Amino acid sequence: xxxxxxxxxxxxxxxxxxxxxxxxxxxxxxxxxxxILYLLIFRYAMGERSVPGLxxxxxxxxxxxxxxxxxxQNAFANTSSSMIVGKVMNVNIYLLMAPLSAxxxxxxxxxxxxxxxxxxxxxxxxxxxxxAHLTFSxxxxxxxxxxxxxxxxxxxxxxxxxWSKKFDDMALINNFVIMPLxxxxxxxxxxxxxxxxxxxxxxxxxFFYLIDGFRYGFIGVGDTNxxxxxxxxxxxxxxxxVACWYLWRIGWKLKD
Amino acid sequence: MTGSPASEFALQIRDLHKTYANxxxxxxxxxxxxxAGAFYALLxxxxxxxxxxxxxxxxxxxxxxGSAMMFGHDVFRDRAWCKRRLGVVPQEVAFDPFFNPxxxxxxxxxxxGCKPDMAWIDELLGRLELSEHCEKNTxxxxxxxxxxxxxxxxxxHKPPLVILDxxxxxxDVELRRRLWDFMxxxxxxxxxxxxxxxYLEEAEELCDHVxxxxxxxxVADRSMxxxxxxxxxxxxxxxxxxxxxxxxxxxxxxSQFQPRSNGKGVCLTLRHATDETSSSFHEAYxxxxxxxxxxxxxxxxxxxxxxxxxxxxxxxxxxTAGAGT
Numbered sequence: 001x002x003x004x005x006x007x008x009x010x011x012x013x014x015x016x017x018x019x020x021x022x023x024x025x026x027x028x029x030x031x032x033x034x035x036i037l038y039l040l041i042f043r044y045a046m047g048e049r050s051v052p053g054l055x056x057x058x059x060x061x062x063x064x065x066x067x068x069x070x071x072x073q074n075a076f077a078n079t080s081s082s083m084i085v086g087k088v089m090n091v092n093i094y095l096l097m098a099p100l101s102a103x104x105x106x107x108x109x110x111x112x113x114x115x116x117x118x119x120x121x122x123x124x125x126x127x128x129x130x131x132a133h134l135t136f137s138x139x140x141x142x143x144x145x146x147x148x149x150x151x152x153x154x155x156x157x158x159x160x161x162x163w164s165k166k167f168d169d170m171a172l173i174n175n176f177v178i179m180p181l182x183x184x185x186x187x188x189x190x191x192x193x194x195x196x197x198x199x200x201x202x203x204x205x206x207f208f209y210l211i212d213g214f215r216y217g218f219i220g221v222g223d224t225n226x227x228x229x230x231x232x233x234x235x236x237x238x239x240x241x242v243a244c245w246y247l248w249r250i251g252w253k254l255k256d
Numbered sequence: 257m258t259g260s261p262a263s264e265f266a267l268q269i270r271d272l273h274k275t276y277a278n279x280x281x282x283x284x285x286x287x288x289x290x291x292a293g294a295f296y297a298l299l300x301x302x303x304x305x306x307x308x309x310x311x312x313x314x315x316x317x318x319x320x321x322g323s324a325m326m327f328g329h330d331v332f333r334d335r336a337w338c339k340r341r342l343g344v345v346p347q348e349v350a351f352d353p354f355f356n357p358x359x360x361x362x363x364x365x366x367x368x369g370c371k372p373d374m375a376w377i378d379e380l381l382g383r384l385e386l387s388e389h390c391e392k393n394t395x396x397x398x399x400x401x402x403x404x405x406x407x408x409x410x411x412x413h414k415p416p417l418v419i420l421d422x423x424x425x426x427x428d429v430e431l432r433r434r435l436w437d438f439m440x441x442x443x444x445x446x447x448x449x450x451x452x453x454x455y456l457e458e459a460e461e462l463c464d465h466v467x468x469x470x471x472x473x474x475v476a477d478r479s480m481x482x483x484x485x486x487x488x489x490x491x492x493x494x495x496x497x498x499x500x501x502x503x504x505x506x507x508x509x510x511s512q513f514q515p516r517s518n519g520k521g522v523c524l525t526l527r528h529a530t531d532e533t534s535s536s537f538h539e540a541y542x543x544x545x546x547x548x549x550x551x552x553x554x555x556x557x558x559x560x561x562x563x564x565x566x567x568x569x570x571x572x573x574x575x576t577a578g579a580g581t
Binding site for chain 1: 276277314315316317318335336337339340342344346348349350351352353354355359363364365366367368369370371409
C-alpha cells in the first residue's frame with residue numbers, strides 16, 4: 001500500500017507517544033534513577049582514575065555511555081512493549097484494519113521510539129551533568145548516533161514484538177540478546193582494557209559502535225574511528241528500517 | 257465516511273478460499289453478494305468460517321485465493337480505499353489498556369484518516385451507554401462495556417459498510433435491544449450491515465437477507481422472507497396420548513408427509529405453502545384422522561430461523577436450502 005494516510009500515521013505517532021507519557025515514572029523517571037545508581041556505584045568502585053588509553057576522567061567517559069545505553073533500551077522498549085501489548089490485548093487488529101501503509105506504521109512507531117529516547121537522554125543529561133564536566137565536542141555526531149541508535153533499536157523492538165507471541169518471548173529477547181549486547185558494548189569500560197580476543201569480538205557488536213560513536217561526540221576520543229562507525233551504524237539502521245517495512249507489509253507473525 | 261459509493265453491491269465475493277498453514281481449510285470457494293443498504297445475516301455454527309471471511313475482508317487474515325469487491329473496488333488491490341469504508345466489530349474483545357473510551361475513539365477515528373468528530377463520538381458514547389464511563393481506563397470497563405466500545409470503534413469513521421461479528425455476546429437483553437435499534441437506524445440511513453450472531457431470533461427479526469455457512473461452504477443464501485417461506489418447514493402435530501405407536505404400515509400409508517412419532521402422537525410435514533390455497537394441511541389432517549381417529553389435540557408449527565439453521569447445519573441433506581451460488 002502506498003502512503004495514503006498522513007493523519008492516520010500522525011495519530012499513531014501520538015498514540016505511541018501518549019503511551020509512554022502516561023507511565024512517566026516507569027519510562028522516564030526510572031531510567032534516570034537507574035543511571036544515577038550506576039554512576040554512583042562505578043564512581044566508588046573505580047575511584048578517581050582516568051580511563052586507560054583515552055586520557056579522560058571516568059565520569060566524563062561513563063555518562064555518555066549511560067545516556068546512550070538508556071536511549072537504546074528505551075527505544076527498544078517503546079516499540080516492543082507496544083507491539084506485544086497490542087498482540088496480547090488483540091489491539092493490533094486496529095493497526096491492520098486501519099488504512100495505513102506499512103511505511104506509515106513503521107515511521108509512526110520509530111518516530112515515537114526516537115522521541116522517547118530523546119526525552120530520556122535530555123532528562124539523564126540534566127540529572128547526570130552535575131557529576132562531571134560534560135563537553136560536547138561534536139554535536140552532529142551526538143545527534144547522528146543518538147537518532148540512528150534509537151531508530152535501530154526501535155526497529156529491533158518492532159521486529160521482536162512482531163515475533164513474540166507472549167510477554168515471555170519478549171523477556172527472552174531482552175534478557176538474552178539486548179542486555180548482554182548493551183552491557184558488553186563498552187558502556188562501563190574502554191575496549192582497549194580487554195584482552196585482544198574480546199576486543200575483536202566487540203567489533204562485531206553493533207552496540208559497541210553506537211556507544212563509542214555517541215561518546216566520541218562528547219569527549220572527542222574513542223575506541224574506534226567514529227567515521228567508520230558512522231557507516232556501520234547508518235547501514236544497520238537502514239537495513240533494520242527496510243526489514244521493519246517488509247515484515248509489516250507481509251504481516252509477518254500477525255496475519256495467518 | 258461519507259460520499260457513499262454508487263454500486264449496487266456493498267460486497268461481491270467470488271470463490272474466496274482459505275487454507276491455514278496448519279492445513280485446515282476454513283473457507284471453500286465462498287460466493288456472496290451483499291446488496292448495498294442491506295441488513296444481512298451471515299450465520300453458521302462455530303468454526304463454520306464466518307470469522308475467517310470477516311477477517312480476510314478486514315485484512316487480518318490473508319486469503320488463499322478468490323476475489324472480493326467492496327462497492328465496486330477490489331478489496332485486495334485497493335485496500336486503503338476499502339478500509340476507510342469498512343467498520344468491523346471483531347468477535348474477540350480487544351482493548352487498549354492505556355486509554356479511556358473517548359481517547360480510544362479519537363485514536364481510532366484518526367487512524368482511519370478522519371479528523372475526530374467529537375459530536376459524533378459523544379453521540380456514539382451516548383447511544384452505546386458509555387457516556388458515564390468515557391473517562392475511565394478501559395481496564396476498568398466490564399466485558400459488556402468493552403464490547404460496546406468495539407461497536408463504537410467500528411462506527412467512529414462513519415463507514416458505509418459495517419460488519420458485526422457477534423457484537424452482542426455478553427451484552428444484556430435491554431442493551432442488546434437498544435443496540436439493534438441503533439443498527440436499524442444506521443441501516444435506514446443507508447449503512448449496509450453484515451451481522452453474525454448466535455441469537456437467531458434477532459437475525460430473523462433484523463435482517464432482510466441471510467447466508468448460512470457450514471464447514472467453509474455456503475449452505476443457504478436467500479432473502480429472509482424466501483428462506484422462511486420456502487425452506488422453513490411447517491408441521492402438523494396430532495396428539496393421541498401416551499403409548500401411541502407408529503407402525504410400519506402407518507409409515508407407508510402416510511409416507512408423503514414423512515411421519516414421525518414421539519410416543520404420544522404423530523408429526524406430519526406439510527408442503528411449503530406458497531399461498532393459502534396450496535397448503536397440504538387438509539390432506540394431512542384427513543389422512544391422520546382416517547388412520548388414527550380424532551386426535552386429543554392438534555396444531556401447526558412453523559419452523560423458525562433457528563430450526564432451519566439447525567436442520568441445515570446438522571442434516572446431511574443440505575441441498576434443500578438451494579444455496580443460491
